[in-house]
Amino acid sequence: MNMKKMMWVLMGMLFLVTLPASAEIVTFDDLSLNPESFYNGSDGTGEFETTGVVFNNFFDDEFGPYWEGFSYSNTTDTTTPDFTNQYSAITGKGADNSSIYGVAYLGFFGIVPTIVFSDEVNLSEAYITNTTYAFFAMQDGNAPAKKFGGDTGNDPDYYKLTITGKDTDELVTGDIEFYLADFRFEDNSQDYIVDEWTAVDLSSLGQVKALEFSVSSSDEGAFGINTPTYFAIDSIVIDDDDGGNGGNGGSDSTCFIRSLGRY
Numbered sequence: 001m002n003m004k005k006m007m008w009v010l011m012g013m014l015f016l017v018t019l020p021a022s023a024e025i026v027t028f029d030d031l032s033l034n035p036e037s038f039y040n041g042s043d044g045t046g047e048f049e050t051t052g053v054v055f056n057n058f059f060d061d062e063f064g065p066y067w068e069g070f071s072y073s074n075t076t077d078t079t080t081p082d083f084t085n086q087y088s089a090i091t092g093k094g095a096d097n098s099s100i101y102g103v104a105y106l107g108f109f110g111i112v113p114t115i116v117f118s119d120e121v122n123l124s125e126a127y128i129t130n131t132t133y134a135f136f137a138m139q140d141g142n143a144p145a146k147k148f149g150g151d152t153g154n155d156p157d158y159y160k161l162t163i164t165g166k167d168t169d170e171l172v173t174g175d176i177e178f179y180l181a182d183f184r185f186e187d188n189s190q191d192y193i194v195d196e197w198t199a200v201d202l203s204s205l206g207q208v209k210a211l212e213f214s215v216s217s218s219d220e221g222a223f224g225i226n227t228p229t230y231f232a233i234d235s236i237v238i239d240d241d242d243g244g245n246g247g248n249g250g251s252d253s254t255c256f257i258r259s260l261g262r263y
Helices: 003-015 132-140
Strands: 023-026 047-050 053-060 066-073 101-105 114-129 158-166 172-182 198-201 207-217 230-239 251-254
Touching: 047 066, 114 158, 114 172, 132 230, 172 198, 172 207
Parallel strands: 172 251
Antiparallel strands: 023 230, 047 053, 053 066, 053 114, 066 101, 101 230, 114 198, 114 207, 114 230, 158 172, 158 207
16 A cells, blocks of 8 residues: 555544444445346436435437446456446445446536435535546556556546535535546655545535536547546445534535545
8 A cells, every 4th residue: 555545544544434423325235237237228217216316327329329427337347448348346346345336427428427316415425436447548548548657657647536516506515526546746656546445525515415527637639538437436425414514515625535445
């Protein structure tokens, strides 16, 4: 474990050791799939629901099959480094050893991956990681995506996820930035690509009705981001204590991380 990851673990031990006393965890465990399969919206419903929370989806059979937004998966392939393996998390499983997890893709049609809650809620954290496809594209390069760091390892590359909270009136309550890969350090030994389920602190968003997700990368070309624009998500923790974070909305921050452990 490099020094950067060790620092995050220590931060987690100091600040975010336990979940809220009253918490609800949104998972994908109540969904069903055949072994080594996925749901990508091919039924044309435009969304799916789990644990009372709605995830958007776009599916088009004219150009594919092709999808954007959210899907869910139980595929376990942590080695195939290309588009044929777009539904696998690099961990090969969900957070807390669950079998089903969410996968998001931000594609050509510009569909914004969005999660909508039944009411405004205070969020504690969500677990995020890379997909296998995105991980190996950044680690090794996969045309047109470049190898992060370049041949020398000195290129200041990054792949960043931004999580935006919105309230019932669709007003922004805040943004959280989480780096799925970061090679901007002067010391190359601190460079990293996330390969484990990582708890991203969402409490500063305050009370939200919805979450919207966007990505950015240092690796861009004529047609936009070259890095495969995917991420995986699981175990979204809702703090049922209304007195917890409801007054903290309207802030922008880089997330705190509770741990960097494989579950």
